[in-house]
Amino acid sequence: MEQGTSVFPVRWLFYGKDIMKRLKRELSYVVFLIPSLLLFGFCVVYPFLSGIQLAFTDWDGISRTYNFVGADNFTKLLSDKNVLQPIKTTAIYGLTVTALNNVLALFIATTLSKKLKGAAFFKTTFFIPLAISAVLASFVWKYIDSNLISILLGNSLLGKRETVLIGIILISLWNNLGSNIMIYMAGIAGISRDYEEASMIDGANGRQRFFNITVPMLMPSFTICITLTLTASLREFGTVLAATGGGPAGSSQTVAILIYDYMFKYSRAGYAQAISLVFMVFLMVIGLLLTKFFRSKEVEA
Amino acid sequence: MSENRASLGSKLALAVFTAIFLSPFFICILMAVKSKQETSKGILSLPERIHWENFTSAIEKARILLSMKNSILITVCSVIIIVLVAATAAYAIGRRYHNKFYRFYETLLVSSMMLPFQVIMVPVYRMYKELNLLNTRTGAVIMISGLAVAYSTVMMIGFVRGIPLELEEAAQIEGAGRFRIFFSIIFPLLKPILATVATLQFLGVWNEFNVSILLLQKEAIKTIPMQQYVFFGAYGADYNTAFAAAVITMIPVIVIFLILQKQVVAGMTAGAVKG
Structure with a gap:
């Protein structure tokens, strides 16, 4: 096949054909990616990039024009007293929800995984609130809070600065506990019965089995549940907005609500965007640290 | 024991x-x-x-039928778009998994799942204002689908990779094009994961609030959660009517949830079992 003497080696033709064939093959796959690239680019990538630009402007959220103000928004952020309280609120809320949600979900999941009459009924009871929107959950509980809990406890939870977070935490637990119960139950079902039986023969009691077998074997579930609950609760928006709108007197204002307020109430969209970027970096660092921490604790099954 | x-x-x-x-x-x-x-x-x-009159007044005052229509339209369109766009993308990524470009796109999708909505809230509002998409159902469908595509795609990639390549090669020899291969072989085989993704997204879109409160502020295009936000939040709300409205809107979603409970559990635990 070697056509060495020719100026134009014929094998190039074969390569050319081959390249065309491979290109065509590749294109046949790329076509499938195009809808996703367009949609994802339009809804996520472009807004994200243009958001970085907006964070360096004084856009008010209404007018068509804006001025570039350099890093002003970020330097202002450092000395803004209005930002400190929401950060504190968000941190307290996020940590408490994550701790309570996971402890309760783990307890309920272990109990439901044992031999128990009516387990299917209990399971469904905990899962159903997942189908209810955060808005409706908040309004129903708000009504219960001001018309039943306030009578039982003498005080409404959501109406007082000191207890408002407890109220919102209860709403969030009711609304979201089910998904962690699902994940823990799947994790428990995945633990081989052999481990349990072996430990029973060795004479381990229920508590020893739970802490020495169930907990270490559930590490992948912990990673997912804790990371998911923490990142979701740190960006809590709908529940708080519907339950209190951030009140009373800003005591339940989370960072997500603060950004929303700066955008729509105070018409400082550029500044809101700067806060959201800092917030995002903060969330990503926490997410990565958590994942790293839990991955290092996982045992090979 | x-x-x-x-x-x-x-x-x-x-x-x-x-x-x-x-x-x-x-x-x-x-x-x-x-x-x-x-x-x-x-x-x-x-x-x-x-x-019973609470229910009839709920249907009139809370404009349930209107918001129900908006919710159904937005949910059905979004779920169809999400499933189709995610399945096609997952097919491309899953089949070209060794290729750096596709892998980079997968990483991009995964990292976008960590993004809090607040980061794109302001720019999305600005973009929609300029494109005159504010207060339109189309605009809401596009944004809601776009934000859900990453998660759904990532869930499907593993499934695509699990489908043996031989099935496609046989069809290829018979002269079938890529589209025919996808819709007659891959798509039917993806049914279990498609059902799971569709169910999860149905619940997510039906209860969607972040995008709706940002983009749907006019009465005529409000979805059920938005209508509830306005109706319950109104000063001196008529609570019996509000709760009647709540019950009416709860029933369909709870019934669907109960029917599809298996799919929901499968979807939510997909990551946990894999570890």
Whole structure:
């Protein structure tokens, strides 16, 4: 096949054909990616990039024009007293929800995984609130809070600065506990019965089995549940907005609500965007640290 | 094996939690069938008869039919778009998994899942204002689908990779094009994961709030959660009507949830089992 003497080696033709064939093959796959690239680019990538630009402007959220103000928004952020309280609120809320949600979900999941009459009924009871929107959950509980809990406890939870977070935490637990119960139950079902039986023969009691077998074997579930609950609760928006709108007197204002307020109430969209970027970096660092921490604790099954 | 039974203490605790979890539903139904006078006697007071008129006034005042129509339209369109766009993308990524470009796109999708909505809230609002997409159902469908595509695609990639390549090669020899291969071989085989993704997204879109409150502010295009936000939040709200509205809107989604519970569990635990 070697056509060495020719100026134009014929094998190039074969390569050319081959390249065309491979290109065509590749294109046949790329076509499938195009809808996703367009949609994802339009809804996520472009807004994200243009958001970085907006964070360096004084856009008010209404007018068509804006001025570039350099890093002003970020330097202002450092000395803004209005930002400190929401950060504190968000941190307290996020940590408490994550701790309570996971402890309760783990307890309920272990109990439901044992031999128990009516387990299917209990399971469904905990899962159903997942189908209810955060808005409706908040309004129903708000009504219960001001018309039943306030009578039982003498005080409404959501109406007082000191207890408002407890109220919102209860709403969030009711609304979201089910998904962690699902994940823990799947994790428990995945633990081989052999481990349990072996430990029973060795004479381990229920508590020893739970802490020495169930907990270490559930590490992948912990990673997912804790990371998911923490990142979701740190960006809590709908529940708080519907339950209190951030009140009373800003005591339940989370960072997500603060950004929303700066955008729509105070018409400082550029500044809101700067806060959201800092917030995002903060969330990503926490997410990565958590994942790293839990991955290092996982045992090979 | 006696140790593997639930202890009395944990059974008791479980009963208490169950009662607390069910109480809001009980109160919703109770409030929905009471008159105003009966309600003023206390939240737990029982009605003498069932006041069906709450439901009819809910349908009129809370404009349930209108918001129901908006919710159904937006949910159905979004779920179809999400499933189609995610399945096609997952097919491309799953089949070209060794290629750096596709892998980079997968990483991009995964990292976008960590992005809080607030980061794109301001720029999305600006973009929609400039494109005159604010207060349109189309605009809402596009944004809601776009934000859900990453998660759905990532869930499907593993499934695509699990489908043996030989199935496609056989069809290829017979001269079938890539589209025919996808829709006649891959798509049907993806059915279990498609059902799971569709169910999860149905619940997510039906209850969607972040995008709706940002983009749907006019009365005529409000979805059910938005309508509830306005109706319950109104000063001096008529609570019996509000709860009747809540019950009407809850029933379809709970029924669907119960029917598709298996899919929901499969979807939510997909990551956990893999570890």
